[in-house]
Amino acid sequence: MIATKEEFQQALLKLRDKSRFRNTKYLDLLKAQYSSPNHTITATKLAQAVGYENYNAANLQYGSLGHELAEVLGYKPPERNNGEPMWFWTISTGSEAESDSAGHYEFAMRLELVQALEGMKWVK
DSSP states (O other): OOSOHHHHHHHHHHHHHTTTTTTSOHHHHHHHHHHSGGGEEEHHHHHHHHTOSSHHHHHHHHHHHHHHHHHHHTOOOOBOTTSOBOGGGGTEEOOGGGBOTTOOBEEEEOHHHHHHHHHTTOOO
């Protein structure tokens, strides 16, 4: 566990209060993932859900949100082989083994984040 429900709530509110949700689709991304079965979604489906042309834009925004949450939480995510942080890990878990039938990587939202979004009534 990287953060409690309450810590995720505080981090999300801090980002909101700093206007970090303005001019982004951060909340739309979270809502789309939350609404997916088992709160699990691919980048392609995220892109479709929020109106991006392809998964690259969804990956970029998702990673940016993960980076901002990680900074507020003081979390250092695991790194890729090239040393690049996997910022999405702040929001979700997943692995190549947990890909859909087409071989697309699936992001599974962290339970504490699910609980935070429900507690804040940001999702239905």
